[in-house]
Amino acid sequence: MSSDPFPPISRESSPRPPTDRLFERISSIDHLPTLPSISQKALSYLDDPDLSMVRLSKIIEEDQSMASRILKVANTPYYSRSGKVGSIREAVLLLGINGLRGLILSMAIFDRIESRRGTLKLWKHSFAVSVLSRMLGETLRMGSLEDLGTAGLLHDFGKVIFYLDFEDWMPDVFARDPAVPDWRFEEEFFGASHAFVGFRLSYFWRFPSSIRIPIGWHNNPARAPSYQIEAAIVALADGLATMAGFGLEEADTADTPMMDAIQVLDLSDGRMEEVFRTLIEGLPKLELPEL
Numbered sequence: 001m002s003s004d005p006f007p008p009i010s011r012e013s014s015p016r017p018p019t020d021r022l023f024e025r026i027s028s029i030d031h032l033p034t035l036p037s038i039s040q041k042a043l044s045y046l047d048d049p050d051l052s053m054v055r056l057s058k059i060i061e062e063d064q065s066m067a068s069r070i071l072k073v074a075n076t077p078y079y080s081r082s083g084k085v086g087s088i089r090e091a092v093l094l095l096g097i098n099g100l101r102g103l104i105l106s107m108a109i110f111d112r113i114e115s116r117r118g119t120l121k122l123w124k125h126s127f128a129v130s131v132l133s134r135m136l137g138e139t140l141r142m143g144s145l146e147d148l149g150t151a152g153l154l155h156d157f158g159k160v161i162f163y164l165d166f167e168d169w170m171p172d173v174f175a176r177d178p179a180v181p182d183w184r185f186e187e188e189f190f191g192a193s194h195a196f197v198g199f200r201l202s203y204f205w206r207f208p209s210s211i212r213i214p215i216g217w218h219n220n221p222a223r224a225p226s227y228q229i230e231a232a233i234v235a236l237a238d239g240l241a242t243m244a245g246f247g248l249e250e251a252d253t254a255d256t257p258m259m260d261a262i263q264v265l266d267l268s269d270g271r272m273e274e275v276f277r278t279l280i281e282g283l284p285k286l287e288l289p290e291l
Contacts, residue, residue: 011168019191025161026200038063039108046101047206056100057089069107070100072289078131078282096146098211102153105205113163117170118249122163126153127289128246132237132279139278140265143230144210151214151234154207156248158197158215162190173250181257182250183219195219222260232264244283 035043042059045051061067067088074091075084085091092100106126113119133152137143163170169189176185183193199216207215214231217224218238221231239258241247262272 017166017169017190021165022161022190022192022197025165026197026204035105035108036063036111038066039104042066042104043101043205046097051097053089053092057087057092060088060092066104066107069289070095070103073103076131076289078134098150098207099146099153101205101207102150102211106153106157109157109160113160116163116167118174119163121247121249122156122159125241125246125248126156128241128244129153129155129234129237132240132244133234135279135282136233136237136275139275140233142265143233147208147210148214148230148233150207151211151218151230152237154198154202154211155215155218155234155238156194156198157201158194158199161197161201162186162194166190176250181219182248193219219257220260221257221264228264232261235261236265240279 038059041062042056045056045059060070070088070091071085074080074094079085079094085094095103106123110119110123130149130152133148134145137145137148162173172189173182173185176182183195186193195216195218199212202212202215210227210230213224213227214221214234217228217231218234221228221235224231235257239261267275
C-alpha cells in the first residue's frame with residue numbers, strides 16, 4: 001500500500017483548519033485515501049464494459065472479510081425479503097452495481113477511521129439513511145431504489161475527509177452549538193461542507209448524477225440543479241434516521257432539510273402520516289451490520 005500524500009496535520013502547527021489543504025485533498029483522485037488492493041481491484045472491475053457477475057463474485061471472494069461483510073448486508077431484513085442470501089453472486093445481483101460500488105468503497109474507507117470518535121455512529125447513521133431512502137422511494141414510487149440506497153449510504157461520505165485529515169479539530173464539530181447544523185458549521189470552520197466534499201468524491205469515483213446530486217444537495221434539496229426528488233428523499237431519510245435514534249455524534253439538526261424535502265416531494269399531511277406509518281412498521285428492518 002502506498003503512503004498517503006496527505007498525512008494528518010497537527011493542530012499545534014495550524015491553529016485553524018487549513019482550507020487550502022481540504023481543496024488539495026479533493027482536487028485529484030490520487031489524493032484520496034489509499035484503498036486496500038482488493039477493494040481497488042473490485043472497484044476497477046466494476047468499470048469494465050465487459051463486466052461479468054461471475055468474475056466480479058470471484059474477485060470479492062478473494063477477500064473473505066469483504067465477502068463476509070457484503071453477505072451480512074445482503075442478509076439484513078430489508079434486503080433479504082425472499083430468504084437467506086447464501087452466495088456472493090446472489091448478493092451482487094441483489095445489491096446492484098452502484099449499490100455494491102458504494103458498499104465496497106464505504107467499507108474500505110470506514111476501516112481507515114474506525115478508531116476515531118463518532119465513526120460507529122456515522123456508519124450506523126449512513127446505513128440507516130440508505131435503507132430509509134430505499135423504503136421512501138418504494139413507498140412514494142419515486143426514483144431508482146438502488147441509486148437512492150447508494151446515495152443514502154454515501155450522503156455523509158465527505159465527513160471521512162474531516163475525520164482523516166482534521167482529527168484534531170473534530171472536537172470543535174462535536175461541541176458546537178447543536179442549533180447550528182453540522183454542514184453550516186463545516187462551511188465556516190473548514191471552508192466547505194461534507195456535502196460538497198462528498199459530491200466531489202462521488203464524481204471522482206464515477207457515480208452517476210442520480211447519486212452525486214442527492215449526496216451534494218441533501219442539506220438543500222430545493223436547490224438541487226437536478227434530481228430534486230432524489231435529493232429530497234435522502235434529506236427526509238436523513239432526518240427520519242436521526243429521529244429514529246440513528247443520529248450522528250455531531251448531534252445534527254435536520255429540521256430545515258426535512259421541511260424542504262416535504263415541500264419538494266409535495267407531501268400533504270395525510271400522505272406524510274401514511275409514509276410515517278409505513279416507515280414505523282419497517283423500522284425493525286433497520287438491523288445494522290457491523291463495520
